[in-house]
Amino acid sequence: MRIRSSVSTHQPGLPHRYLAEKSINFISCDTLSDSMVDTIKDLAISETLPYRMVEVIDGGVEYSAHTFVNARKIRTFVVTAVRGASGDIVITPTSRPLFEIFYQFTRRFVEALNDKRRDSMLAYPYAKDRRAFADHLSLTFCVRDEIRRNGDSIRKVTAVNCTNEPHSSLTLLCSTPAVSYNLAQAYTEIYPSSA
DSSP, X not given: OEEEEEEEEEOTTSOTTSEXXXXXXXXXXXXXXXXXXXXXXXXXXXXXXXXXEEEEOOSSEEEEEEEEEETTEEEEEEEEEEETTTTEEEEOOTXXXXXXXXXXXXXXXXXXXXXXXXXXOOSSTTTXXXXXXXXXXXXEEEEEEEEOTTSOEEEEEEEEEEESSOOHHHHHHHTOHHHHHHHHHHHHOOOGXXX
C-alpha cells in the first residue's frame, strides 16, 4: 500500500476548487517512519497551499454503486462490477452479501450529506429545505482479500471514489440492448432495506 501526497497550488483567476498539481510524491506505508509522520504533520497546509493525501490501493475487485437520491432518500440503487479479462460489466444481484454492505455504506453516506447540507449556509433559496437535496451518486469500492499477520483471512472493502456523474458502466449497460432492460429493473427495484 502506498500513500500519494500531491502539492497543489492555486492558479490565479480560478476558484480554489481548480487546483494544479505541482508535484506528486509516493510514500510507502511500509517505510513510513515516525519522523516522516512528524514531517508530514509539520507541512504548512493552508487554503493557498493545500496538500492531498491519497491512499493508492493495489489489487482487488472494483465495484461501483449507483444511486439516485431525492428528498433525502435513496430512490434507486444498483451495483455494477467489471468481470473477466474482456472487461464485461455485470450487475451485482441484491442477494450478494456485498450488495448489502454497499447499500448500507451509501445510506449512511447520504445521511451524512443531508446532515452537512442542513448545517451549511448555502446561498440559494432551497438550502434550508432538506427535501431539496436531489442528486445522482456513483461510489467506487475496492474489495480485496487480505491475510493478517496472525494468519486470519479478511475481506476488506474500501470506498475509493465518489462522484455525482453517471459511471461509464451505466452508459455501457444502457447501450447494450440485451442488458438495458435488466439494468432498468435492477436500478429501480425496491430494495428491502430501503423500504
